[in-house]
Amino acid sequence: MLLDLSEEHKEHLAFLPRVDSTVVAEFGRIAVEFLRRGSNPKIYEGAARKLNVSSDTVQHGVEGLTYLLTESSKLMISELDFQDSVFVLGFSEELNKLLLQLYLDNRKEIRTILSELAPDLPSYHSLEWRLDVQLASRSLRQ
Amino acid sequence: MELSEYVQKGFQMLADPGSFDSNAFTLLLRAAFQSLLDAQADEAVLDHPDLKHIDPVVLKHCHTAAATYILEAGKQRADKSTLSTYLEDCKFDRERIELFCTEYQNNKNSLESLLGSIGRSLPHITDVSWRLEYQIKTNQLHKMYRPAYLVTLNVENTDSRSHPEISFSCNMEQLQDLVGKLKDASKSVERATQL
Numbered sequence: 084m085l086l087d088l089s090e091e092h093k094e095h096l097a098f099l100p101r102v103d104s105t106v107v108a109e110f111g112r113i114a115v116e117f118l119r120r121g122s123n124p125k126i127y128e129g130a131a132r133k134l135n136v137s138s139d140t141v142q143h144g145v146e147g148l149t150y151l152l153t154e155s156s157k158l159m160i161s162e163l164d165f166q167d168s169v170f171v172l173g174f175s176e177e178l179n180k181l182l183l184q185l186y187l188d189n190r191k192e193i194r195t196i197l198s199e200l201a202p203d204l205p206s207y208h209s210l211e212w213r214l215d216v217q218l219a220s221r222s223l224r225q
Numbered sequence: 226m227e228l229s230e231y232v233q234k235g236f237q238m239l240a241d242p243g244s245f246d247s248n249a250f251t252l253l254l255r256a257a258f259q260s261l262l263d264a265q266a267d268e269a270v271l272d273h274p275d276l277k278h279i280d281p282v283v284l285k286h287c288h289t290a291a292a293t294y295i296l297e298a299g300k301q302r303a304d305k306s307t308l309s310t311y312l313e314d315c316k317f318d319r320e321r322i323e324l325f326c327t328e329y330q331n332n333k334n335s336l337e338s339l340l341g342s343i344g345r346s347l348p349h350i351t352d353v354s355w356r357l358e359y360q361i362k363t364n365q366l367h368k369m370y371r372p373a374y375l376v377t378l379n380v381e382n383t384d385s386r387s388h389p390e391i392s393f394s395c396n397m398e399q400l401q402d403l404v405g406k407l408k409d410a411s412k413s414v415e416r417a418t419q420l
């Protein structure tokens with residue numbers, strides 16, 4: 084099953100080949116961290132200054148990457164399907180490999196995070212028990 | 226057992242064959258037990274034709290005295306000698322003491338059961354139902370393929386007569402943990418009852 088990437092999404096991701104692969108790896112790390120803990124817009128500003136682009140561009144890049152990872156993890160697409168989906172973006176081999184690795188490395192954790200969003204019933208946590216013997220009450224002694 | 230003058234007076238009247246003949250005595254005694262133990266009992270319990278000749282005020286007094294005494298005796302788990310002693314003090318003759326003790330003995334278990342059920346307690350489990358399901362996908366996660374249990378405990382509360390339900394879900398490990406701990410608890414109870 085191939086991912087269906089919207090035009091807007093592809094535009095956002097188009098930022099990735101413009102930067103170094105270490106930067107992309109760092110974006111990947113930030114993306115997963117944001118999934119774990121929530122996003123922190125200050126990070127975008129710091130990165131934007133260092134890379135000399137607008138913070139919006141950085142934000143879109145990271146969010147685009149996040150969405151790519153979450154969609155792939157949600158659908159649990161195969162390696163081949165992931166590669167084929169990313170192929171349409173026209174990135175370099177190196178970048179494609181990096182993205183695939185990012186997917187494979189983080190997929191399990193992302194799926195765990197996504198499972199927390201599902202409707203849930205109260206679930207068992209643990210059982211504590213105590214054996215009591217009633218000796219007396221106000222209405223019955225001994 | 227500390228009993229009020231009211232109770233004592235009531236019993237003294239009950240003891241008097243002039244006020245209560247044997248038949249009336251037995252009827253009143255039974256009525257007292259019935260009022261306490263029979264859930265369907267109502268005020269008509271004293272409406273027996275053989276009690277009609279007795280002054281209703283006296284009847285009520287003695288009925289109340291008897292009921293009060295029975296409850297106190299039940300609460301303290303009085304034995305035959307304690308009962309006899311008090312009744313002797315109230316001038317009951319041997320026959321009436323025997324009658325009282327017999328009636329008391331016959332109703333002792335129901336009485337203790339009734340007294341024991343008064344009071345607050347935690348709700349207790351009456352039934353369990355479970356459902357095993359297989360989760361396939363959610364809107365956030367596809368291809369889940371994992372089993373889960375949905376367990377419902379039916380619970381009863383003697384106080385409020387309410388029947389709430391406690392429902393929760395658990396996966397295989399959690400259910401094993403729950404069952405394991407319940408087994409521990411039940412083994413503990415077995416050991417405790419053997420002591």
